[in-house]
Amino acid sequence: MATIQRFLALLMPGCLLGGAVGDALGAPIEFMSRSDILHQLGSDGITQYAPAYGGLGTITDDTQMTLFTAEGLMRGWIQEYMKGHGEYSKNTALAYLRWLVTQGIRPECIMETPDTGGLIQCIALHHRRAPGNTCLSALQTMSFPGEYAIDNSKGCGGVMRFAPVGLFTWGRRQHMSLQSAFQLGADLAALTHGYPTGFLTEGVLAVMIHQLVEGTTMVNAVNAEETLAISVYCALVARDFRESVILAVNHDGDSDSTGAIAGNLLGTLHGVASIPNAWLEPLELRDVITAMADDLHSSPNWHVSDG
Template identity: 50%
Template sequence: MNGTLTIEERFTGCLLGGAVGDALGAPVEFLSRRQILDRFGAKGISEYAPSYGGLGWITDDTQMTLFTAEGLLRSWVRSTIRGITHYPSIICHAYMRWLLTQGEKPAPEMRQLMADSIEQSSGWLFQQRALHDRRAPGNTCLSALRSVKGLGDIAKNDSKGCGGVMRVAPIGLFGHRAGHHQEVFELGCDAAAITHGHPTGQLPAGVLALMINLMAAGQTIRQALEVAKECLEARDDRDDTHRAIELAEKLAATDTPHHAAIAQLGQGWVAEEALAISIYCALVAKDFRHGVMLAVNHDGDSDSTGAITGNLLGVLHGAKAIPDEWLEPLELREVITELAKDLASFQRWDIGEYGGTDNDRVWEKYPGY
């Protein structure tokens, strides 16, 4: 069945799946597993509970994922119409727009640039008012972006928090036709490096981006993981990430109870743990619902592990695998779907340096800066 999925079905499944996992995990992000079971029963949380004032409302994880997708598309538009681009810089610019949606001010060196770019053309995503709401944004992401003095700067911190890996699934989707595994891996790392300076805050993002890339092309989770591990092997600073992935694979092959296996992998607050928990949940999942429920009902960063697991299972099974009762109330569902469709179709846009029928329309939606 999975082999018959269209690219659009996989892409919408990936982004909607991540948002669903994020929204399901949001109400229990700061609860222990025991507290979750006490509140929601023996199976844990299995349907949306109130969070941030609504049901099915997303967090900063999905917000930043959407701005990653937008940054990629705007960089493509710039490259195609202007003839030059630098993906990490344009992605960084997208994250700076997200920073503005959080009511934060950029560094003095960036304020005029941001004000001018918003006044000239903010783009379609920034105009979605529902994104202009704080949903427990990570301190590392906020502080790193407030400190940016030039687009594409690498974060000057030693953080390996999960805020880098949680947002990079669109990089895998964007590069699904590229065929250059190392380039997808490196761009995932580069995007995470904008806010997370520790290598282990970056490498899991490269692994996830490449896994999504390969699974969008029809590979299984295990096949995609093997290729991603080959790219990881080339890095001298791979040990933390490699050990976490190896443990996830080992536990998935045993009959260890799921809650105990996830506890061995950690709580997901740091990048390698969030990736390992998500890989484990995706490997042992009976279906989308089962995998995402495993990913959110544990001690730790439930919305981030829910989001990453949702990305993996969504690209594997497509949007139709997502339960209707999770999908229909999802905040910004239409916006997420539209972004996914644009990621699936952007190479067919009629735009170019010397004119194209779609130049004005596309530039207005995704200005090339």
Template identity: 40%
Template sequence: MTTTAGAAPALWSRADQQDFRARVRGTLLGGAIGDALGAGIEFQSLDAIRAAHGPQGVDDYVPAYGRRGAVTDDTQMTMFTVDGLIRAHVRRDTGAWHPPTDVHRAHLRWAATQREWGPDERRPDAGWLAREEWLYAQRAPGNACLDGLADDRMGTLEAPKNPESKGCGAVMRSAPFGLLAGWEPELVFQLAAECAVQTHGHVTGYLAAGAFAVVIHGVVRGDGLRASVDRALTLLAGRPGHEETTAAIRQALAAVSAGPPTAERVESLGQGWVAEEALAMGLYCALVAEDMRHGLLLAVNHGGDSDSTGSLCGNILGALHGETALPPAWLAELEGRATLLQLADDFAMELTQGPALHSPSGSSAAWLARYPRV
């Protein structure tokens, strides 16, 4: 399923479409479950987690933000990234094709949810996602994300926003770029990096985002997790300033061979607050996971940015195994499940059947109301 950037594969069989939709659902829902599992213990030390929940740590949702299964800014921003990628494909009918711009506009819509009381029905560009009232909640958004989106100027690789920031805020929202299954891996990497610098301009911040997107891309295309990690390392090697990100990934791979997975081994990779550590921790937990449940609990039971490492691990395992691998009890309580499912299905439909939904000669009015061209 390879093609030029922005184009759909020439032919999607029905089986291909069903498999792709399952992996898109798995990626978004798996990431949200990992996010929600970590939300209630973020900022706590491993000793504190074990003291409160037993030697194994948490084994279920812990209430956060007034409920069980609550998601954070990790999931919010991932959702708006998906919205931006759909908009980019829809707007291509107009002759405009610059996905970083459409993703930036989507992230500005997310930023508006962090400062406004609720949806503004007067905005012609809002679309359906920005009208979801439950998304208008502050869930510990990162300062770099808020600062980078405080004005309309879009950061670029040549003039990035927050050039000293390598927090995990760009990596945590980059799984959707990997869902562009018809793109070449090099283009997926480039797009993720270009969108990362809109808020996180440090070379490690945006290269880690690119590497993570390539890992997702590989597993969605059926290449296997280890092969996808190796491809990410190969693409990193050609990028100036890759050493920090490459070293973190190699440390994760070494940890896989060092012995049975433990919380202490996860912590040996860092705390997850910065991009390369979050990437390494999420990768490690996915690589050693016995199943979705085991991998996600390993990814959140540590003294660090538990929701982000849980989200990254969940993105990977969901992309790898699809939606049916998700633990049903966690899925049932997940905040925003219906919205996530709708968004996942819309993304899958756009990528596999976009020409039937919109074209320069005729389009579905309902689809354009959901994803305006403006």
């Protein structure tokens, strides 16, 4: 049992750190075409961190929202532990509204204690890193925390932030099935993305991460479209973590998001040891990401008091 716990303690940081590394690798070329990437960086494209947002290894909104997703889930679980019901959609929506505040926007709905505790206190998160317009507008106009978005968006602004759902539901697998993982992922994505493929793929990613932690092979865990499909392809065909995320970011699409998801998948499959140290060491918010992964891993054994 102790060996299994040590193994899992590497997989969960591997998932979140892997996603952040892929995000940071893709950040400098997020808005470039493949032809421009190859013209500026050579025939291999981007293969190491390049300057973005004033630094190397800097994350984007993808990793920011991933962290706030995890925080919302954790607060929902604490509520469930103490009161018997978790209200995960509401708690995650409140987490996203706190993220919105870090982007310099006050939401229209009344927030519950928006400026106290948790990630919102991390000054390094109070930076705009090309946040998606769909997420910004859906959250800014949300009538109440937990309201589903009224839009037709099917962009990748949902799927890029949902690896924590798979980790979270696996940690509570005695009470949360694969169906629960899918439903929770889809429900939380619907907070910002209203088109079916805009929220169903998030459920798929949650199930995939859940299954990979369980020990399922990558081949048996896959099924999705668009951004998720690109990331899955790269995770399937590449020989290792480095090759996978390099392949995932060097294309015309949303490079940071596909890099993040490929990193989530390979990091979950092979653990944090598979991520090159040259990418881990300069990674922005590495300690915050690691702490959140550790919380996701240990929280099922927490004893929460109301004191």
